[in-house]
Amino acid sequence: MCGVFGVFNALHAEKYIFYGIYALQHRGQEGVGLAVSDFEDIKVVKKPGLVLEAIKKEDLEAVKGYSGIAHVRYSTAGDAGDQNFQPILRETPLGKVAVVHNGNLVNYLPLRAELESKGVSFFHTSDSELFLALLGQGELLPEGIQFHPSDRELLPALFYVLSRVKGAYSLLYLFKDRLVAARDPMGFRPLLLGRLRETFLFASESCAFDILQAETWRELKPGEVLVVDAQGMRSYFPFRSEKKSMCIFELVYFSKPESFVFDSWVYRARRRMGELLAYEDDVSADVVVPVPDSGLVPAIGYAQVRGLPLELGLIRNHYVGRSFIEPTQELRDVKVLMKLNPNRAVLEGKRVVVVDDSLVRGTTSKKIVSMLRRAGAKEVHMRIASPPVIGPCYYGIDTPTREELIANRMELEEIREFIGADSLRYLSLESLHSVVESPQDFCDACFSNCYPLEVEGTALRMR
Ligand code: SF4
Structure with missing residues (x-):
């Protein structure tokens, strides 16, 4: 998880990144950070908690400038301690630099050990620090790359960094006088470019541009490095783009439904998942109930295909965050009960199809089924708009360990029994593939157990 946002060339960049990162709050709720450059210095503010509560007016006053980057954190690598909040700021041989990163590096430990053996110090336990620690450690001049004169010093050092790290990264570097955006060659995580008159914007999802009434310009391509400074914007492709592996879970759950990522409208993809789930199903029911919020869009598709009414049988308390992204089981349990309330007016005496986006541990589904029954549902049929999750993610999503994944331990009928539903069905992997235009360009390892990167x-098991 994690969300990143950046702006270049804006009066009060701090306000742009504040609103932009607020729109990405769903991607991380542990902490928020902003780094702003006034072209002479870079200042950082980092706080635990939600954007609106954590960042005060005085914080924004303290980091005024013309360009900036921001981050909302959910810990996927390193512990969840405050010192791992981003942006990470560091003095490097290229001057003061801040970085924000969405993704996960798969060679963090050996690379860190190598650098430490050379005397490089680390101040965090997050893999993202490597993007700064490696700056100035070497240079790489890929053949055939023509540098713009103002990039001649910076890019060989940056390309060296990117040639050493392996894994998922959608990242933004803030230098005093420029901003650099980069997406890993496999394109695991989204990163988009937006525009508002002369101002350049970068975000994990397009919904962050909407809040600023900015235009979504385009998505960075896998392996693309974009440099923006007073001379304008330049695009580079330093490495041969490897097999693309965009995270299909972004379309299932992580991204907001109104976002445009991976050249797809999330809403359309998610609605289609519900429609396909319905085509594969023939259970008799009276009503379709979505698990809010992420089950809502597939439930719309499901209900329409089945010709069943869609009703709000579960009401969400909007003052509580997503349960999936709480770091401990105890907190997740409490949050499910705080978050959802059954609506007896819809449920009493009804045969209910309840639609959720995914089923990971099974504990949330179990609570939902018993909640629906307590509120009078006669039958509860659980429908999941994605395939069983059978593998953990190593590329930036904090899915549980293999042992905690219920579909890894139990057969379908055992899971049904565990959650207490009358029936249980998942979307097939083939149907999920059919939602996107080029399924071969997506990572589906958590559903298929076939991984694209060691x-x-x-x-x-490699793909
Ligand atoms: S393993 Fe799953 S969550 Fe991780 S990148 Fe692949 S599809 Fe996304």
């Missing part, structure tokens, strides 16, 4: 020290 992970140091972990035996995986």
Whole structure:
């Protein structure tokens, strides 16, 4: 998870990144950070908690400038301590630089050990620090790359960094006088470019441009490095783009439904998942109930195909965050009960199809089924708009360990029994593939157990 946002060439860049990162709050709720440059210095503010609560007016006053980057954190690598909030700021041989990163590096530990053996110090336990620690450690001049004169010093050092790290990264570097955006050659995580008159914007999802009434310009391509400074914007492709592996879970759950990522409208993809789930189903029911919020869009598709009414049988309390992205099981349990309330007016005496986006541990589904029954549902049929999650993610999503994944331990009928539903069905992997235009360009490892990229020290079945 994690969300990143950046702006270049804006009066009060701090306000742009504040609103932009607020629109990405769903991607991380542990902490928020902003780094702003006034072209002479870079200042950083980092706080635990939600954007609106954590960042005060005085914080924005303290980081005024013309360009900036921001981050909302959900810990996927390193512990969840405050010192791992981003942006990370560091003095490097290229001057003061801040970085924000969405993704996960698969060769963090050996690379860190190598650098430490050379005397490089680390101040964080997050893999993202490598993007700064490696700056100035070497240079790389890929053949055939023509540098713009103002990039001649910076890019060989930057290309060296990117040639050493392996894994998922959509990242933004803030230098005093420029901003650099980069997406890994496999394109695991989204990163988009937006525009508002002369101002350049970068975001994990297009919904962050909407809040600023900015235009979504385009998505960075896998392997693309974009440099923006007073001379304008330049695009580079330093490495041969490897097999693309865009995260299909972004379309299933992570991205907001109104966002445009991976050249797809998330809403359309998610609605289609519900439609396909319905085509594969023939259960008799009276009503379709979405698990809010992420089950809503597939439930719309499902209900329409089945010709069943869609009703709000579960009401969400909007003052509580997403349960999936709480770091401990105890907190997740409490949050499910705080978050959802059954609506007896819809449920009493009804045969209910309840639609959710995914089923990971099974604990949330179990609570939902019993909640629906307590509120009078006669039958509860659980429908999941994605295939069973059978593998952990090593590329930037904090899915549980293999042992915690219920579909890894139990057969379909056992899971049904565990959650207490009358029936249970998942979307098939083939149907999920059919939602996107080029399924071969997507990572689906958590559903297929076939991984696109090796992970140091972990035996995986490779695609
Ligand atoms: S393993 Fe799953 S969550 Fe991780 S990148 Fe692949 S599809 Fe996305």
